[in-house]
Amino acid sequence: LKALTDKNIFETYEKIIGRLDFSENELQKPATLNEFQAKALLEIEKKFKEKPVVLLHGVTSSGKTELYIHLIQKVLDEGKQALYLVPEIALTTQLTLRLKKVFGKKLGVYHSKFSDAERTEIWNSLLNDKGYEVIIGVRSSIFLPFRQLGLIIVDEEYETSYKQFDPAPRYHARNAAIVLASMHGAHTLLGSATPAIESYFNAVTGKYGLVKLNQRFEEISLPEIKIINLKEAYHKKKMTGHFSDFLIEEMQKTLQNKEQIILFQNRRGYAPYLECKSCNFIPKCKNCDVSLTYHKITNALTCHYCGYTESYPSSCPSCGTPAAFSTHGFGTEKIEDEIKKIFPDARINRMDLDTTRSRKSYEKIITDFEQYKIDILIGTQMITKGLDFDKVSLVGILNADNLLNFPDFRSHERAFQLLSQVSGRAGRKDKQGKVILQTYQPEHPIIKQVIANDYEGMFMNQCEERKLFRYPPYTRLILLIVRHHDKQILLEASQQLTDSLRNVFGRRVQGPSDPLIPKIQNYYIKHILLKIEIEASPEKTKKIVRDCINSCLSQPSFKSVHLQIDVDPL
Numbered sequence: 001l002k003a004l005t006d007k008n009i010f011e012t013y014e015k016i017i018g019r020l021d022f023s024e025n026e027l028q029k030p031a032t033l034n035e036f037q038a039k040a041l042l043e044i045e046k047k048f049k050e051k052p053v054v055l056l057h058g059v060t061s062s063g064k065t066e067l068y069i070h071l072i073q074k075v076l077d078e079g080k081q082a083l084y085l086v087p088e089i090a091l092t093t094q095l096t097l098r099l100k101k102v103f104g105k106k107l108g109v110y111h112s113k114f115s116d117a118e119r120t121e122i123w124n125s126l127l128n129d130k131g132y133e134v135i136i137g138v139r140s141s142i143f144l145p146f147r148q149l150g151l152i153i154v155d156e157e158y159e160t161s162y163k164q165f166d167p168a169p170r171y172h173a174r175n176a177a178i179v180l181a182s183m184h185g186a187h188t189l190l191g192s193a194t195p196a197i198e199s200y201f202n203a204v205t206g207k208y209g210l211v212k213l214n215q216r217f218e219e220i221s222l223p224e225i226k227i228i229n230l231k232e233a234y235h236k237k238k239m240t241g242h243f244s245d246f247l248i249e250e251m252q253k254t255l256q257n258k259e260q261i262i263l264f265q266n267r268r269g270y271a272p273y274l275e276c277k278s279c280n281f282i283p284k285c286k287n288c289d290v291s292l293t294y295h296k297i298t299n300a301l302t303c304h305y306c307g308y309t310e311s312y313p314s315s316c317p318s319c320g321t322p323a324a325f326s327t328h329g330f331g332t333e334k335i336e337d338e339i340k341k342i343f344p345d346a347r348i349n350r351m352d353l354d355t356t357r358s359r360k361s362y363e364k365i366i367t368d369f370e371q372y373k374i375d376i377l378i379g380t381q382m383i384t385k386g387l388d389f390d391k392v393s394l395v396g397i398l399n400a401d402n403l404l405n406f407p408d409f410r411s412h413e414r415a416f417q418l419l420s421q422v423s424g425r426a427g428r429k430d431k432q433g434k435v436i437l438q439t440y441q442p443e444h445p446i447i448k449q450v451i452a453n454d455y456e457g458m459f460m461n462q463c464e465e466r467k468l469f470r471y472p473p474y475t476r477l478i479l480l481i482v483r484h485h486d487k488q489i490l491l492e493a494s495q496q497l498t499d500s501l502r503n504v505f506g507r508r509v510q511g512p513s514d515p516l517i518p519k520i521q522n523y524y525i526k527h528i529l530l531k532i533e534i535e536a537s538p539e540k541t542k543k544i545v546r547d548c549i550n551s552c553l554s555q556p557s558f559k560s561v562h563l564q565i566d567v568d569p570l
């Protein structure tokens with residue numbers, strides 16, 4: 001068998017059997033809904049009579065999944081199919097078992113880490129009228145051949161992982177799902193505790209139906225959020241490494257109570273950059289205009305944009321000083337290092353891109369944490385994505401500032417979403433959870449809105465700003481990404497293209513400007529941004545933009561210029 005596999009005649013893949021296969025008589029009815037869920041369910045069904053798309057705005061842990069299960073059951077009873085979209089593979093792991101208990105063999109799971117054979121099986125099953133009736137999957141599931149869809153659920157619809165950019169086809173699965181549903185005459189339900197501004201805007205302006213679910217499931221109260229002012233804490237020497245004394249005390253108590261802790265730091269690796277103590281040299285990627293991240297575990301410097309890696313330099317390549325480097329900033333690896341010294345007996349694990357390269361490692365960390373084999377889980381935004389753990393009573397946010405200071409018009413919305421979602425992981429059936437948020441900006445409006453769980457306040461503020469500066473949802477954006485190996489050619493091409501666009505679109509054109517990382521994989525990059533009125537015809541706009549591009553880039557000297565067009569960039 002191995003010989004045939006080596007010759008690529010056979011392909012080996014693992015198939016999970018047993019654990020997920022319930023026989024028909026073991027299947028359970030959907031759980032009974034509480035009064036708030038039942039009311040929301042009725043409202044959703046009522047809204048669906050008027051609007052094909054409904055947004056369910058439900059606080060974290062409000063039991064949205066149970067609602068979804070009831071809605072899916074009703075669609076199946078009508079002989080139709082349902083698609084349940086989730087933003088991450090990790091979520092299929094947690095949800096599959098729950099859904100299998102109700103839907104048994106009718107449920108199919110679909111994601112990119114399956115082999116071709118497994119995916120073919122799902123395709124064939126969907127085409128067969130005795131095959132799958134419910135699919136849970138990631139964004140690419142919208143391309144599956146459904147016979148007759150009755151419902152598409154897009155859970156945590158604000159997640160950026162729903163957008164595919166590279167490689168093409170470029171699409172946003174939320175928007176594509178709405179189109180797919182309308183082709184089948186089906187309904188679309190968008191769900192989140194922190195909807196995208198655009199989706200909430202569509203709901204309050206009447207394009208979508210809006211249903212709210214403000215009560216947490218089983219009366220779990222929302223967590224108490226305590227702010228630590230980092231400036232003050234450092235000044236008063238109440239810090240050990242990146243941990244405030246208060247956070248350490250609370251962690252101590254939590255461990256004594258045999259409860260679990262999540263620590264959030266939105267950066268992987270040990271330190272985002274190194275600096276030479278004698279000449280201030282900072283090691284950079286040889287292909288990109290970005291500093292190399294230090295990974296202590298591999299003792300290497302790695303570029304997070306192209307993957308270029310070199311070993312830790314024993315002396316400064318610039319001035320020759322031996323053991324010259326100090327670390328700056330901190331990532332999840334450093335947090336792990338520090339926490340092991342503070343709590344040497346605690347069982348600690350880390351969940352980020354580096355520890356979850358395979359589907360198995362993902363599942364193992366989640367299962368270990370669920371089964372209380374881990375006391376403290378450190379993670380990047382990966383741990384915020386809708387995972388539910390019922391023994392977590394403390395969440396520590398090490399530093400909220402890099403989220404707040406990120407230079408992008410969506411950064412405040414994103415910071416609110418991430419901080420609210422990670423906070424939502426705290427809290428149990430019988431006990432209020434606690435969140436400790438460390439920041440240099442305790443007075444920042446977003447921090448206040450996160451504490452007050454004030455989504456509407458955040459929404460109103462962001463809308464005011466975006467209206468003023470003409471950003472979505474008040475305009476549509478088209479981003480032109482221009483790239484070339486030669487800096488001078490790029491400068492000329494991007495300037496000429498901007499000029500020709502400006503002749504037509506005037507002040508709607510911004511740029512050319514440097515992106516955050518102005519060179520990636522030996523390509524220099526410029527951005528040109530168009531802000532187009534919502535009322536403008538997409539076809540006309542597209543044609544004019546195309547014409548400008550074609551006439552500008554057809555010049556012989558610009559033949560090798562690369563251009564990507566991103567409509568509604570995220």
Ligand SMILES: [Zn+2]
Binds near residue numbers: 278281
């Ligand atoms: Zn040096």
Ligand SMILES: [Zn+2]
Binds near residue numbers: 303
């Ligand atoms: Zn690089």
